[in-house]
Amino acid sequence: MRPVLTVGSVAFDSVKTPSGEVSRVVGGAATFFSVAASFFAGVRLVAVVGDDFGEMEMKVFGGRDIDLAGLQRVSGETFRWKGEYGNDLNSRETIYTHLNVFEEFRPHIPDTFRTSPIVFLANIHPALQLEVLEQVQEPEFVALDTMNYWIEGAPDELKTVLQRVDVVVINDEEARLLSGESSLVKASRIIRQMGPSRVVIKRGEHGVLMADRDGYFATPGLPIENVVDPTGAGDTFAGGFIGYLASSETFTDDVYRQAVICGSAMASLSVEDFGLSRLLSLADEDIRERFDSFRHLTSFEQL
């Protein structure tokens, strides 16, 4: 088991969905990622919070294998985001995004983190993602998430960092925008030509498509009776996916496939409650059961 270094946002989220609403709960890409990944491997978190991020909030990281040596605490308010989901949960409106202390965030990788073998660059400015890679000594494996904002706003920096990445983990809309292709088959090939040897495309309720040189692996989404809050599902997927890889000796095709299912299992659990609630109450047995649910959902006999 190798530790996973991750860099990204820690935030206060306020979320309204058809199931209800919560305000000022701990969220952020790096938070969802770290908590999810910590079920599989040790995590080294690099992020920034304000002085409003108190001991109570820190509890989301407590009792887990998450090293907080890279969590900067600076004067000011923590990143805040408020969003509201439509009735079918497929549409989301951002009410506000206050970057606050995140606006001036420059990732500083502590010395003890600089030999991290596995790196996950959560969705931040690609120039910052590059700064992280400059500070890490030849990682074995680098994965990256990004978003429309950077694909359109910082395409050159994004392309530079993509050349140093092994796996891209993005959603279908982002894959189409990044590649300029509406077909995900063509999109995944074009993105692989940008550097990454593997592309993992998150399709929300439609599951995940993974592409490498040799072909594809796909899983449908698990039918879930009550999706309460999709916030963080993509980061939670990435946490389960990368965490499982980090816990594995070698990255064979079989391991990658299991990693996609671990990520999907974690995401499918996470959306059953608001924010981090479900993840924070998870037992290893829940994850194993959910993994088996994916097997039951998708398996069939040979002809």
Added chain:
Amino acid sequence: MRPVLTVGSVAFDSVKTPSGEVSRVVGGAATFFSVAASFFAGVRLVAVVGDDFGEMEMKVFGGRDIDLAGLQRVSGETFRWKGEYGNDLNSRETIYTHLNVFEEFRPHIPDTFRTSPIVFLANIHPALQLEVLEQVQEPEFVALDTMNYWIEGAPDELKTVLQRVDVVVINDEEARLLSGESSLVKASRIIRQMGPSRVVIKRGEHGVLMADRDGYFATPGLPIENVVDPTGAGDTFAGGFIGYLASSETFTDDVYRQAVICGSAMASLSVEDFGLSRLLSLADEDIRERFDSFRHLTSFEQL
């Protein structure tokens, strides 16, 4: 192996897609269904064509186990449809629909078809679907397709026929409209409460979701490099699905799962060329290979 009775449209299609265009090629729901199903079981076709449907057109049924005793030939023109697909193939515009001889179609089931054990009611007016069932002696298994036009235009007749159906095979949009629920999980439960014990929801490029009392089976779509023409994919799916069931001794959960994959395999092959072209040139080996492609796409090891 039990024969499959099907009732639906035989048509002349004109289709334009980003890959090119064809005009006046043989199509229609019952045609795609029959040709696809005939790879697995004997088919008994009930439909109507005009006197413009000549010997050359009849060749699509030739050399296959398709009994044409129920194919009425009447004076006038065959059903014609013209459609144009958008660049990403997910949007389709109907240029015209000329029902022609189909407008007055009343299904007459020949005596030799009246003991058919397996019945597939392709997408026609639900009152006609009911007329078919009135003429068949206690079939073991009835499946039905329908469309938005009948869900909105003939809801009462549709609900009556649904009470006599074992399996509904519809697409995601139709499932949402029929149930009034955007979640396919909830939609499938509501549709099962209307009568059918099983719902099979076709999601296009996102694959298939099957629901029964005991749970779900799902497969993602196969990533296909060049989708040439999606016309008839849903009917082709139904043909592979029902055809495989008809070829099986008992309808166990395992058999239903394989049937979904057979249907998906047939549909994924069909879209690789215009109209019926790919289906007409298929060998059994192609189907087996495509079935195996779905296994390779979706299989993963236990944790």
